[in-house]
Amino acid sequence: MPDRPVYLDYAATTPTDPRVVEAMLPYFTEVFGNPNSLYTLGREAMRAHEDARERVAASIGAGRPDEVIFTSGGTESDNTAIIGLATVGGRSSGHLVVSAFEHHAVLDPASWLCTRGFEITELKPRANGVIHPDDLAAAMRDDTVLVSVMHGNNEIGTLQPLAELAVVAHERGALLHTDAAQTVGKVPFDVRALGVDAATLTGHKFYAPKGTGALYVREGLPLMPYLMGGGQERKRRSGTQNVAGSVALATALELMDAERAEEAPRLAALRDRIASFILATVTDVRVNGADAPERLPHIVNLAFSGVSGEDILLRLDHAGFEVATGSACQSGSPEPSYVLLAIGCPRDLALGAVRVSLGRYTTEEDIERFLPALVDVVTHLRRWNA
Ligand SMILES: Cc1ncc(COP(=O)(O)O)c(C=O)c1O
Incomplete structure (x- = not known):
């Protein structure tokens, strides 16, 4: 043995890449200020956090850095997207479509919404592990508000035709969220080319530490915040920012892109x-x-x-x-x-x-x-x- x-x-x-650890280190011991503090140390931390946001946005093809919200990982991003997009503006009913082989971080908040007045259709993939756009079209209703189909399945690795699914969702006036936890960095992922409205990223699947992640939300889309408090991340995700974590996410993503x-x-x-x-x-x-x-x-x-x-x-x-x-x-x-x-x-x-x-x-x-x-x-x- x-x-x-x-x-x-x-x-x-994944293990955290030593190059990512190296990039994070100054933000634990030297540039440790609270990024919301107005003095120099705080401003330096905020600069690193905003720089990381720009780098993540560039990697995923976002049009603007503020379309990226830093989170604690895939579960938080999925919960925020499903609940935050469905219930925006106080909405308390409507139809959701999720694929049947989503991660529980999508399935469970969708089921929870069902107990609060929403209806849900679980869309079955075909035998080849792919959600067919025709099947999505058949599942759509006039009151469908949100579709969530993962980019790549975590058990069988099949990739979904997101660009085509986005067209189907948009034709019926619904938004498309994708859980890209398994795919970001590993295959090309460009939110604008794919036409998705929201996307989940999690750092520990691509050599950044556990507890790092992001949610992409297309510019102008209102989102009901899932965490409320200090109003950080432009009021969309409260909590003191994990600066070392956002630097790690950006660095790990750039390494994935380069390699x-x-x-x-x-x-x-x-x-x-x-x-x-x-x-x-x-x-x-x-x-x-x-x-x-x-x-x-x-x-x-x-x-x-x-x-x-x-x-x-x-x-x-x-x-x-x-x-x-x-x-x-x-x-x-x-x-x-x-x-x-x-x-x-x-x-x-x-x-x-x-x-x-x-x-x-x-x-x-x-x-x-x-x-x-x-x-x-x-x-x-x-x-x-x-
Ligand atoms: C497809 C998918 N979505 C979401 C998650 C949850 O991500 P996290 O562990 O960062 O909360 C995972 C992790 O296993 C995943 O594979």
């Missing part, structure tokens, strides 16, 4: 190597999301029949490899992932699914060591279960 486990769960979180042309094909090749090796070596296995026209380069979801994903995870952990499973264990009996069920993955296969996700520090050698270990684990468990 290697000294340190091989980490293959970058879609869960993507080399990094994305490198990761996609490793992803494809995993899928083709497993399909050629193991029977009764399915690669979820493989038929989508566009996919994230770093996620591969493998579903094995006759075994439990959790057993695979635990045995791989013992062998020194860290992967994820989409199933949730409730009162001792694992439930298959709702994402996999939504794309029509049979229950038996969904229960045996593992997500392997790659990143900046994954090497070819890691993958060549991982593949025989995975085959061994699955073979062993199947023999055991037979």
Whole structure:
């Protein structure tokens, strides 16, 4: 067993890049002033925060820096977008459309709105893991106020045709929010080219620390603030700004942008190597999301029949490899992932699914060591279960 486990769960979180840590350090100890203070130290901190806002806005193609609101991450950005856009102006009813395989940070506030007078349609992706614009068009109603479809799915890595979905939403007078937590930095993401009205970013998926993030809200769109208090972030998100965090977010994003042309094909090749090796070596296995026209380069979801994903995870952990499973264990009996069920993955296969996700520090050698270990684990468990 290697000294340190091989980490293959970058879609869960990433280590903070040392270059990002370096960029943050002065804002803990030297330029530590409250950015709302009017004296020099406060103004310096505010300058760094506003500079970070400009850099994030430039990276995502926003027309103006103040379209970017710094938040504590994906969950806060999603909650703010769903509740803040739906309830703006005191609105207490209307129709929302969300895709059925959204993260719970979108599904749960949407369900909460349902208990407060809104109605919701959960839009199923097709078997290839993609939300089809025709299906969205069929789900739209005259009173639809907001559509939320994630840019890239966190379990199967399929990318959604956001530009086409935005046209459909806008034709019916609704807004389009996208949860881009898994995609920003990893594939080109330009809010104006895609035509989205709001977008969620979270730093810990792209080598900034946990607890950093942003919400893009198109210029002029009113937003009901989710956090109220001191009126920071132009009254849209109160709370003393996390200056080191916003500097980290901007720095990490710029590094992703600078390195993507080399990094994305490198990761996609490793992803494809995993899928083709497993399909050629193991029977009764399915690669979820493989038929989508566009996919994230770093996620591969493998579903094995006759075994439990959790057993695979635990045995791989013992062998020194860290992967994820989409199933949730409730009162001792694992439930298959709702994402996999939504794309029509049979229950038996969904229960045996593992997500392997790659990143900046994954090497070819890691993958060549991982593949025989995975085959061994699955073979062993199947023999055991037979
Ligand atoms: C698609 C998606 N949305 C939202 C989140 C939540 O982000 P955070 O952990 O920053 O709250 C995650 C994280 O797992 C995610 O994958």
